[in-house]
Amino acid sequence: MKRLLRILLVPSMLFFIGCGCCEEAVEPEVAPAPAPAPAPAPVAVAQLADVFYAFDSSVLDMSTQNQLKENAQWMMDNPEASVIIEGHCDERGTNEYNIALGERRAESAKNYLINLGVDPSRMQTVSYGEERPFDPGHDEAAWAKNRRAHFVVQ
Amino acid sequence: MNTMPLNRLYSVVAVICMLVFSASPLYAEPVGQYIKIAKQGETRIPLVLRSLDVEKDKNREYGGELDSIIREGLDFTGMFTLMKSPLNIFSGGELYEAGSRQVNFPALTSVGAELYAGGVMERRGSRITMDMEVYDVLTGKQMLNKTYEGRRDNLRAIGHEFCGDLMELITGKPSIFHSRIAFVSSRGGKKEIYMSEFDGYGATQVTESGGLALTPSLSSDSSLLAYLTYVDNMPHLHIRDLSRNETVAVTRKGVKIDPAWRNGSLECATTFSFDGDQELYLVGRDGRIGRRLTRSRGIDVSPTFSPDGTKMAFVSSRHGAPQVFIKNLATGREKRLTFHGRYNTQPAWSPVGDKIAFTSMQKNGEINIFTVNADGTGLRQLTYRSRHNEAPSWSPDGSMIVFSSTRTGVKQLFVMNANGRNQRSLRLPGEQMQPSWSAFR
Known part of the structure; x- marks a missing residue:
C-alpha cells in the first residue's frame, strides 16, 4: 500500500516542482512583495484546479491525470474538506446528450481520485451538461475551457 | 479506407429513397368521402x-x-394556397343566410379552386355567431356546415375552432389548432418552462425552479408534463399533473435526463444513473420507477415512442459516437437506425406514422434536422445552412415540426412542414429551446 502511494506521489511531486518553476519564471514580472508568512488557505484552494477533456470524451489524458494527482494530494492534506465535482461540456452537440457526457466526466475524475486513495464519501458529482459554460465564446479556445470537471470545495 | 465507397453507396440509396418517398402521398388514406389527397411537399390545396x-x-x-x-x-399550416373569392360566387339565395345562398361551382372551378370556405357572421351583444360552410368544388359536395359561437373578446378561439375542424376533415387527425407547445425559455440567464398555443400565442411560465429547468415533455393529451429541475445542485425529475396542478419529484441519486411519454400509457421513460451506468427506465405518473429498458455500457438517452408505444427510439453511445437505435419493447430486440454522420441525437417519432426526426451534427459545424423511416429508408434533410437546428418535436397530426434554430443569432423556436418547407419563427421574445408539441382538448 505504501509502495503504491509512493509510486503515485512521486510523479505528482515532480509535476508540482515543475509547476513551481513556471511560477518562479512568472514571478519577476509581478511586484516583489515581502511576504514571509505563507497564506495557506487560498493557495490550497487554488490547487483544486479544473481538469479538461477532448470533444465527446470523458477519457483522462496525461495532463488531466497530473492535475487530478495534485487535487488528490490536496484532498489528502485537507481531510476535513469535501467537494462537489461538476461535469461540464462545450456548447456543441445536444443538451440532453451533454448532460450524460458531463456526468461521465465528473464520474471519471471522481473514480481517479478514489483510486488515489480519496474517500468516496467526501466527493459528490453533478452534471450541468452545456448549461454553465466557463467561457461564453463560440470557438475552440472557449470550447476547450468548457469541457471540464470543476471542483467546488464545500 | 472503405468509408468512401460506403458513403457513395449510401448517398445512392438515399437518393433512391427520396425519389420513392417524394412520390408517395402524405395522407394516402381517404378519411370520409371528402378527403383531399395532400401530396407530401409539392401540392398545397387551392382554397x-x-x-x-x-x-x-x-x-x-x-x-x-x-x-x-x-x-x-x-396559412400557418402550410397546407393551402389561399385564393380570393371570384365576384360571381353566389348564383342565388339570400347573401346573409349561409343556408340559402347557392355557391356557383363553375366560377370556382374556373379559378382553379378545389375547396371553398365562407360564412356569415352576426353579433348579439357580446356574443358572436359564425355560420361556416366548406365545399369540395370538384364534386359540389358540402363538407362542413357548422355554427361557431363565442365571446367577441375571444375571436381567436372562434376562428381557430373552424380552422381545426377544416384541418381534421382533410387530415383525419387531431389538428394543431387544439394543441400546446411546452418549451424552455431563457430570460436573464435563468431557464424556466413555458407553455403556449400552437403558434407561440399566450406563452405562460409553468415552472418556478429558480434557475435551471430543462427538457419538458408533454403527454399525448397535454395532461401531464415531465421535466427536470436542478434543486440544491442535483437534477430531479418532476412529473406534473397539469389539470390538478400536482407535482411529484423523483430524487434518486445520479443524473436524470430528457423524459418522454410512452403513447397509450401513463408512463414516461427517462435516463437514470443510480445503478452506475446511464440507462433508460420507465417511470409511472406517480414517480415510481418501473422496468429498466436498456442494458449497455455507455450513454443511453433521449427516448421517443412509436404511436402504439411498442417501440422506442433512443440515443446510445454503445459504439462510441452517439447514434439513434430502435428497441422493440415486446421482443427486446435493438437495431441501429442512423448510419450517416458521426453524431446523431434527439430522435422524435412522428405521432401518426413511421417517420423519425433527429438531428445530425455535421463536419462544417452545422446541426441539421433529418427525417428517416423507422426501417432506416427514406432519409431526408429538412434544414440547410442555418447554423444549429435542434430538438425536433412533431405536431399531433404529424404535419409539422417545431424545433429550435440559431439562424438569427439567438436560439429561437421555429416551425416547418413535415417535408421541411415553410420554415418560420414563432417570434417569441428572448431565447427558447427544447419544445414539446402535443394535442390539447
Missing part, C-alpha cells in the same frame, strides 16, 4: 376563402378580425 359576410356595418370590424385570424391560422 377560396371568402371574407365573412356581415350584414350590419357596425359589426364589420369583428368580421375583418375573424377573417384575418382564420386566414393566418390556415
Whole structure:
C-alpha cells in the first residue's frame, strides 16, 4: 500500500516542482512583495484546479491525470474538506446528450481520485451538461475551457 | 479506407429513397368521402376563402378580425394556397343566410379552386355567431356546415375552432389548432418552462425552479408534463399533473435526463444513473420507477415512442459516437437506425406514422434536422445552412415540426412542414429551446 502511494506521489511531486518553476519564471514580472508568512488557505484552494477533456470524451489524458494527482494530494492534506465535482461540456452537440457526457466526466475524475486513495464519501458529482459554460465564446479556445470537471470545495 | 465507397453507396440509396418517398402521398388514406389527397411537399390545396359576410356595418370590424385570424391560422399550416373569392360566387339565395345562398361551382372551378370556405357572421351583444360552410368544388359536395359561437373578446378561439375542424376533415387527425407547445425559455440567464398555443400565442411560465429547468415533455393529451429541475445542485425529475396542478419529484441519486411519454400509457421513460451506468427506465405518473429498458455500457438517452408505444427510439453511445437505435419493447430486440454522420441525437417519432426526426451534427459545424423511416429508408434533410437546428418535436397530426434554430443569432423556436418547407419563427421574445408539441382538448 505504501509502495503504491509512493509510486503515485512521486510523479505528482515532480509535476508540482515543475509547476513551481513556471511560477518562479512568472514571478519577476509581478511586484516583489515581502511576504514571509505563507497564506495557506487560498493557495490550497487554488490547487483544486479544473481538469479538461477532448470533444465527446470523458477519457483522462496525461495532463488531466497530473492535475487530478495534485487535487488528490490536496484532498489528502485537507481531510476535513469535501467537494462537489461538476461535469461540464462545450456548447456543441445536444443538451440532453451533454448532460450524460458531463456526468461521465465528473464520474471519471471522481473514480481517479478514489483510486488515489480519496474517500468516496467526501466527493459528490453533478452534471450541468452545456448549461454553465466557463467561457461564453463560440470557438475552440472557449470550447476547450468548457469541457471540464470543476471542483467546488464545500 | 472503405468509408468512401460506403458513403457513395449510401448517398445512392438515399437518393433512391427520396425519389420513392417524394412520390408517395402524405395522407394516402381517404378519411370520409371528402378527403383531399395532400401530396407530401409539392401540392398545397387551392382554397377560396371568402371574407365573412356581415350584414350590419357596425359589426364589420369583428368580421375583418375573424377573417384575418382564420386566414393566418390556415396559412400557418402550410397546407393551402389561399385564393380570393371570384365576384360571381353566389348564383342565388339570400347573401346573409349561409343556408340559402347557392355557391356557383363553375366560377370556382374556373379559378382553379378545389375547396371553398365562407360564412356569415352576426353579433348579439357580446356574443358572436359564425355560420361556416366548406365545399369540395370538384364534386359540389358540402363538407362542413357548422355554427361557431363565442365571446367577441375571444375571436381567436372562434376562428381557430373552424380552422381545426377544416384541418381534421382533410387530415383525419387531431389538428394543431387544439394543441400546446411546452418549451424552455431563457430570460436573464435563468431557464424556466413555458407553455403556449400552437403558434407561440399566450406563452405562460409553468415552472418556478429558480434557475435551471430543462427538457419538458408533454403527454399525448397535454395532461401531464415531465421535466427536470436542478434543486440544491442535483437534477430531479418532476412529473406534473397539469389539470390538478400536482407535482411529484423523483430524487434518486445520479443524473436524470430528457423524459418522454410512452403513447397509450401513463408512463414516461427517462435516463437514470443510480445503478452506475446511464440507462433508460420507465417511470409511472406517480414517480415510481418501473422496468429498466436498456442494458449497455455507455450513454443511453433521449427516448421517443412509436404511436402504439411498442417501440422506442433512443440515443446510445454503445459504439462510441452517439447514434439513434430502435428497441422493440415486446421482443427486446435493438437495431441501429442512423448510419450517416458521426453524431446523431434527439430522435422524435412522428405521432401518426413511421417517420423519425433527429438531428445530425455535421463536419462544417452545422446541426441539421433529418427525417428517416423507422426501417432506416427514406432519409431526408429538412434544414440547410442555418447554423444549429435542434430538438425536433412533431405536431399531433404529424404535419409539422417545431424545433429550435440559431439562424438569427439567438436560439429561437421555429416551425416547418413535415417535408421541411415553410420554415418560420414563432417570434417569441428572448431565447427558447427544447419544445414539446402535443394535442390539447
